[in-house]
Amino acid sequence: MINIFNFLRVFATSQSLPVVTMLILFILIIFATSYFYYVYKREKDFEDSHEKLEEDYDSILLKAHKKAEEIVTQAADKAKALLMNTKDVKDFADKDIETAVQKEKDEILQSFSASINGIRNDALNYVKKMADDTQSLTQSELMSFRDGMQKNLVQVRLSETQKLTDEAKKTFEEIQDFKAKQLEKVKEQLSDIIVRVSESVIGQSITPADHEKLILEGLEQAKQEGFFDA
Amino acid sequence: MTETTYIFSPFDFGEVLHTKEEAVEFIAMVDKILDSFFNAKETPNEKMKKLLPYQIYDYLQQQAAKQRIALDDKEMFKNYLNQVKIFVQHIPVVTIEIPFLPTSNMLTNISNYLSIYLKRTILFDIVINKNLIAGAKLSYNGKYKDFSYRKKFDLELKKEAEAIIKTL
Structure with a gap:
């Protein structure tokens, strides 16, 4: 490189400079033009390829969309067909079940009717047997039953008689007690009445002179009993 | 001066006093007479005549006479009344x-x-x-x-x- 500069410097300082310079400039212009053309060409190619790519992309999208539409439509058709099939199945099943239920019902009724008849027959048989058994009780058993009842009745009567006797005794005692209390009350009332009447009558009938005499009698008695003695 | 002691008969005052109530009243009156002894307005005798029932007043005068009490002699009469009071207080x-x-x-x-x-x-x-x-x-x-x-x-x-x- 130093050598090239040194060469150029030599030419520039030499007398052949204008020719060389012109040559160099020409070469540079050629080179520059070529370069610019090359860049332009590359740019143009890139744009072309980009446009093409965009066109391809849109085309792919459109295709994909169409494909998807087709798939959805097919799926919907299949689903519709399937649903139609399902309804048929359901209708068929309903009809089947109804028939089965009716059948089951008839069977149960038949079974129930048979059972009722059986029970009724058993009951009739049992009643008949009971009637036969009752008829078969002997006279002696009935007599025994009657005797037992009579004994029980006698026992009950005795018990009741005893109870009545006890009650009567208790009642008699209560009456006696009540009588005694009432007599006591009468006695008290009588005493009160007699006292009040007597007090009233005697108090009014005793004269002041009699009172004085009775007091003096009391004093005399006190004297005789030594009441006033020291 | 010594106070004279008067001798009472056991039957004294039996003529005029019969009940405890009468005796209590009599003693209350004697107390009033003794309280008024040195009152200048009336003599003890006058006060006695004024307070006591006539029968008792008369009896007391007789008793005082028997004991030779000078009713004008305040000290003597006072001494006598005090002893009468004590006698009555001791009647059974x-x-x-x-x-x-x-x-x-x-x-x-x-x-x-x-x-x-x-x-x-x-x-x-x-x-x-x-x-x-x-x-x-x-x-x-x-x-x-x-x-x-x-x-x-x-x-x-x-x-x-x-x-x-x-x-x-």
């Missing part, structure tokens, strides 16, 4: 429960009867109890005795009541 009291309020005459008779027996004046503390019917209950010197007809009456009544009840 017999509590008598009777069914009626006695007349004055009846009270005098009963009082005299007992005074003669006890040989001294006595005072009655009278309690009225109508339930006694007749007779009296006596209380004296801490002793008590029922001489009323109530007790006899109750005993007789009980016998009669029991006889009646037996017939029921």
